Amino acid sequence: MSFDLVLFGGTGDLAWRKLMPALFQAFRHGTLPEGGRIIGVGRDQLSHEQYRTLMHERFNNVDLAKRPSEEEFARFAQLIQFVRMDLSKPDDYVALAATLRERNANTVVMYVATAPSLFTIVCEQLGAAGLNTANTRIVLEKPLGHDLASNRAINKTVCKVFGEKQVFRIDHYLGKPAVQNLFALRFGNALFEPLWRREHIANIQITIAEELGVETRGAFYETTGALRDMVQNHALQLLCAIAMEPPINAHADAIRDEKLKVLRSLKPWTAESLGQDVIRGQYAAGSIMGSAVPGYREELGVNPESHTETFVALRTEISNWRWAGVPFYIRTGKRLAGRDARIVVNFRPTPHAIFNSQIGASNSLVINLQPKDGLELHLLAQGTSHRRQQQALSPVQLDLDFDKRFGSGRVGAYERLLLDVIDGRLNLFVRSDEQEEAWRWVEPILQHWKNDAQGPRPYAAGTWGPSASSAMIARDGYCWSEES
Ligand code: BG6
Secondary structure (H helix, E strand, C coil): CCEEEEEECCCCHHHHHHHHHHHHHHHHHCCCCCCEEEEEEECCCCCHHHHHHHHHHHHHHCCHHHCCCHHHHHHHHCCEEEEECCCCCHHHHHHHHHHHHCCCCCEEEEEECCCHHHHHHHHHHHHHCCCCCCCEEEEECCCCCCCHHHHHHHHHHHHHHCCHHHEEECCHHHHCHHHHHHHHHHHCCCCCHHHCCCCCEEEEEEEEECCCCCCCCHHHHHCCHHHHHHHHHHHHHHHHHHHCCCCCCCCHHHHHHHHHHHHHHECCCCHHHHHHCEEEEEEECEEECCEEECCHHHCCCCCCCCCCCCEEEEEECECCCCCCCCCEEEEEECCECCCEEEEEEEECCCCCCCCHHHCCCCCEEEEEEECCCEEEEEEEECCCCCHHHCCCCEEEEEEEEHHHHHCCCCCCHHHHHHHHHHHCCCCCCECHHHHHHHHHHHHHHHHHHHCCCCCCEEEECCECCCHHHHHHHHCCCCCCHHHC
16 A cells, blocks of 8 residues: 655654654654655755754654664665745745656655644645645644634634544554553453443543653743643543443444543533642642752743743542542643653552551552553552561552563554554544533633733752642542552
8 A cells, every 4th residue: 555644744853763764763653654754844945855864863862762774774764855944935836746656656654743733734725725635634733722712713724624534633542552551441341341430540640741841842831831732631531441331342433432521521620620639730849860950940942930830739529420529630740850751540448447557548559551552450468477577568560560561562652653644544633622621621721821921830859749639638538649
């Protein structure tokens, strides 16, 4: 099957850091269909050869194990071309159409990895140039819009030009192996399903913590912030995966229907809950792995008086029979104490304790997304042989490390998702109604912050965020998993 993959934003950060390395991995693994061509699109005046040279240099920043050898690069580079375009100029799309006609590939993928403000114009122009034929798929990076209205406007334009089945709204967290395994755990095994409900689960915590700051993306981040960058998409998709009902089959719409129901069941915000259940923070100078790092306001491209949040912690509930009353806590931030993405399912304690050390202790299931990818089941066991302590229980854990079990060469998120686009599999992509619902739910938070002159609470880089985040969860009598 031949394909052309056109990468708008072909000289951008995402292309170099994630997309090209992922395409190379697929090429190396032999899973990239043969007869492919990858066309980087950018504003610079570059020849194919100059673009390949740039890419070669950028591969030096990729993990050593994922870097191509000279010989591999030379073969991969044969697939790569460059087209210069001004995305606002109709003639440039006509020229692109002519380039694509040269091959008449079976499948054409338009990957729009540009600033979100360009999505509408790119879609309109693709339509005007007749580049929306039935064999074309369009991939849109998140965030799609900056609020509900802009998301709707983009989706309206996209859906005028492309059918919903041609649109691949990417959320790379859905491509992570640990998320695939979460679906496998829940819907491939009968063990947890009877326990997966309010009668047995006390609370669920979703943490996506990063050590990195905003790096070179200060200007982008200023207009985005953690709520739009991480909560509206990645964190809510994880929440859907953990809370959804079993779909009737593994087809895209069956899965997306169930995720949509979760989003629709999220408890609506009230003035009270907005005040006490949503904490925003911003990193101040601090230290990461022993090295001093500047605060957010000192970063390149950032307003020295910025109110943009780099941390969000919130508490919500899902109003349905399975989950009513179970708190779901979401927390994400930059420059935190570690790179650590995990979901912790805390079960209720036993109804009656016969061992002294058991009082208040409970089991938990930890789904680790990164840096380690695996599952931990935290149990209590009797480990000591001293007679006087015979009845003392100690915490132990069953540990399933997916890298050890299946090898570390498993398919990464972007690699998996890019192959899915080329193959036309929509399961791991977000439908417009899901996305709209997620925006609808975060919108009151955005409004609340707009009217709140106080701004985000500062936290020192290298910590777990403002102390108000721990206070929020402590109100329910719980603590974040690393505090227990
Ligand atoms: C992106 C965000 O979607 O996800 C970034 O825009 C963030 O700000 C990144 O750093 C995190 O992805 P991962 O896969 O490294 O956890």
